[in-house]
Amino acid sequence: MKNFKTYLFSLLFTSYFLQAQMPLPEHPRPDFYRENWKNLNGQWDFAFDSLDIGQKQKWFANPANIQKGIINVPFSWASVLSGQKDLADIGWYHKKIKVPKAWSQKRTFVVIGASDWETHVYLDGKxxxxxxxxxxxxxxxxxxYLQYDxxxxxxxxxxxxxRDFTLYGKQGYGNARGLWQTIYLESRGVDYVEAFEISPDIDKNLIQVKAIFPQATSKALTLKTHIQTKEGITFQKEVPAGSKEINFSIAIPKPRLWTLEDPYLYDYQVQLGDAEQMDQFSGxxxxxxxxxxxxxxSDIAYVFLNNKPIYLKLALDQSYHPEGFYTFPTDKFMYDEIVRSKKIGLNGIRTHIxxxxxxxxxxxxxxxxxxxxxLPNSWGEPGELMRKEAExxxxxxxxxxxxxxxxxxWIVFNETWGLTTKVEENGKKKSKYLPSTQKWVTEMYHLTKDLDMSRLVExxxxxxxxxxxETDIHSWHSYLPGYEWDEFLKKQSDSTFEGSTWNFEKGYKQGKQPMINSEFGNVWGYKNSTGxxxxxxxxxxxxxxxxxxxKVAGWLYxxxxxxxxxxxxxxKFDxxxxxxxxxxxxxxxxxxxLHADFYISTGQEITFAGKAGEKxxxxxxxxALTDQSKLGQNLHLKVIFEGQTxxxxxxxWWENNRLIDFKPWSVQKLQDLTLELPKDRSIxxxxxxLQDDNGAILHQNFVNVIVENGNIQPSDPKQKLIEASLENPTALKWSKKDWRAVDGHKLNGAGFGFYExxxxxxxxxxxxxxxxxxxxxEASPKPLLGKDRVDSGKMEGDYMLGKGTSDPSKNPNSYPQTDSYKNPGIVQIFANAQLAGTVxxxxxxxxxxxxxxxxxxxxNHELNEAGTYGYWVQVNIPALSIQEAVNTGKMKIKLEVPEAFSTGLALYGTKSGRFMINPSLLIKTK
Known part of the structure; x- marks a missing residue:
């Protein structure tokens, strides 16, 4: 990470700030909220039990054994924000609590949002x-066991x-050890509701409700539901004694639908029972x-929201925080996570395992x-314990x-992780996805459908x-270089139809499911992945x-x-x-x-190259993946062709406009764009x-066109360009290292030194x-990255379990993307030994x-400093330097990084960087 000191300071400040006040003070369940509650987050006594002696020595009855350190709950003890270090597999927590007398007519519970993995809870040793x-x-x-007040x-x-059978997920990115979600006290009725499931039916203007009780109700009760609308809706249901659940429906006249543009939420309140022992909650x-x-x-299936198709534009959200791991430091951070997705035009995320x-x-x-x-995955085999844990x-x-x-x-399994069994074939152990496991996977699919008929299930x-x-969505993952997508997607599309066995296990076949990509990117698309x-x-x-x-009904990056x-x-991670x-x-x-409803595509190729004058x-x-009501009357395509010599x-060079006839929910071929390449070497x-009738921009796109061997002389006869071959400096010397990149078309010098x-x-x-x-x-600084150092070593270990991650630039395909952390540098330019300028x-x-x-x-499935570029660096040559050039017939240009800075230097030519230039002199005559 660039500027690691700044990052470390931010990390330490965040840790101090959170320990100085209660972290995550908000109620953790706005969807299921009881008014009488008390947040227990914050400082707890804590002790590791590496020898597993705490139960034998009855630490639960003698908290003095636990008062050895402090932990910041609810952060995993492996995370920075906990204030602890990950020193053992067993941890003990202790905190003094006080329950108010006002809660004495009801039942009081301690609620733990999540704790990994086996948790025992004691009160006063019990x-x-x-x-x-x-x-x-x-x-x-x-x-x-309560003694009120x-x-x-x-x-x-x-x-x-x-334990291999537990659902470990990707905790190698940061273990969720111990308590990792809010812990709190909650007052409930003597009889109370454990879950209150609402299934909306927008076609019938009602909701189906299931109230679930933790055990059979002790007596006949009345359950009242009030839904906040302009007029107000109140519904009353009698609950017979001995009920474990009840089902009923409530009409919602003229419902206001939840949409991505108008995510309207109906608030409700529920009361179960009477007077002092009543259970009350809202959601x-x-x-x-x-x-x-x-x-x-058409016969092309898509996901529909409120009876209308929606083109899915999603991101894989691994949902990790650098210092909190599974746990975010503030509610504002969680709010911002959703805003970050919407800000760039996504309409969804996939919370990954x-x-x-x-x-x-x-x-x-x-x-x-x-x-x-x-559903998080295990890293073992699909044995009885794993199946029990998953279900x-x-x-x-x-x-x-x-x-x-x-x-x-709901996605029940990911990439068959935890679903393969080692079997012996021809004297060798192989991991196989057995038919018996496939049968269990279908059972899990049907279980999910039984539990929730209102959603799709993979x-x-x-x-x-x-x-x-068996699945509701025909999804697939693929990680490819950008130049392989056209061919790959054509094959996916051509192979997708009802009855096809493409992407299905033996004995199963496609139905009428939407076909979507549910993971793509270049991160695993190159050899050894990308850094x-x-x-x-x-x-x-x-x-x-x-x-x-x-046919591809959406994608997930x-x-x-x-x-x-x-x-x-x-x-970035931060x-x-x-x-x-x-x-x-x-x-x-x-x-x-790139995420717009309307999209002008040129196919996978976004750069074209040719000779001057070629067509x-x-x-x-x-x-046009949107509804007719959003389209207006016409579309107008404005094309501007511009460049730099x-x-x-x-x-x-030119610009024009064309009117486009269109159809909603279609991909239609437009007239090709034919252009004659300029005579000048240029990029x-x-x-x-793309605009509507009112001139509003609906979408923008571009391709780059490279003229490789055109004219390099300015049209002004008083100007003359002389260039040197970037690849052939007359002299060079660097203190740390010098080498070439981008297939030999970029020069790199690390430390201090010069090119001449x-x-x-x-x-x-x-x-x-x-x-x-x-x-x-064209030039930029050149830091020495992990992969550039002789002593860098290899990225070793299981990536998914968080190994080999000390330096992302060690990856042979890496080159850190531009971000807010800068690597500034300096270059001094000398002309015939005279300082022409410092840049x-x-x-x-x-x-x-x-x-x-x-x-x-x-x-070739490898990257060599892809995407790197520099700045247009230009200086005027001093008169003394010009005089010497006239006298000697030579102009020597030296680009030097002084030892005091040692920031390295990269130079770019006509086949690297962002400008079609070599090191050049531009001479203007009188």
Missing amino acids: LLGSHQGGYTPFSFDLTP KEQSLVIRVDDKR YFGMRKITADFLPN KAEIPRKLYWADKLGLLVMAD FTLREMIKRDFNHPSIFS DNSICCGFGHT DVDYTFDYHKAMNAFRNNI TEHHDVINEWNGYY RTEKETGLGALAKGMSLKD LTIPLTLS AWGERKT NTLHLI YEFNWPSNLKEGDIAQVSFFV DLEDDPADHQGILSWHYQPR
């Missing part, structure tokens, strides 16, 4: 109960020994419907963002999160040669390709933010911004344009701007004829602006 599992809430009744000792023991729900159906006048924190789901509900919810957690997840309108699908989000069994690298170039190619294939071994997020470079290449363009044909398609002149942008170029001075140019001479080159170099950038560094990459 065992209240134990729980096994790592992701869902549980509670114990304190009432029989008096301090009592609450002790918790958590055993998180590694919310959204009137929305999730189905799969066909696009209008982690049962999400309910308050983050609340903000998805509140702000309008769809969520795919994963239990699935049931508890669905029970907890049933009322979140943002969740539109059996297995598939990858790596494995297939589906920190510009994702935008390949992403742009993929977006163009996806939008040309209407890996990923929302970087994690410790994958650095390809829209945002959620700071990355630079895409899109706006610099096409003014006003941003990621939202180039660029294919165009219009993807070898001597730095900006030119607009150009073909800027595509010698220019032949035109014999017909005398000193008195010259008005000005300037030198220009500050802002950063060592790598993003979409590194057009040439991307375009000239060999297509």
